[in-house]
Amino acid sequence: MPEVHLNVEWPDGRTTVLYSPSTVILNYLQPGQSLAVAELASRGKEALRLASERVRARYGFACTRADEEERQLLQTATVYGDDQLVHISAP
Template identity: 70%
Template sequence: MPEVELTLEWPDGGRSRLYSPSTVILEHLAPGQTLSVAELRTRGTLALRQASERVRARYGFACTRADEEERRLLEQASRFGEQELVGIGSA
């Protein structure tokens, strides 16, 4: 299953990586996009859950790393206002 890593540029100028075990994330988050923190949270959560379910369908178990990435994404997003902007780039 192809993995994907994206770079997130946070409103304070910090950067982080977002890992997905599946390319399904690219249906929700694409390099070059700029999203509000609220939209990133919504799309990112959905994408990572779908990616984890794709792993479950293929291997018989969910992807715990995708679950951890979701937790980390939500934690990072909580530091900013809902309407602040986050840039998405390729890793």
């Protein structure tokens, strides 16, 4: 299953890497996109859960790393205002 890594540049200039075990995340988040923190959290959560389920369908177990990525993404998002912008890029 192809992995995807995306850079997330937060409103304060901090950059984190978002990992997905599936390319399905590219249906939700695209390099070059700028969006509000709340939208990133919502799309990221949905995409990572779907990616984890794709792993489950293929291998018989969910992807715990995708679950951890979701937790970290949502935790980091709480530091910023919902309307602040983040930028998505390819590593």
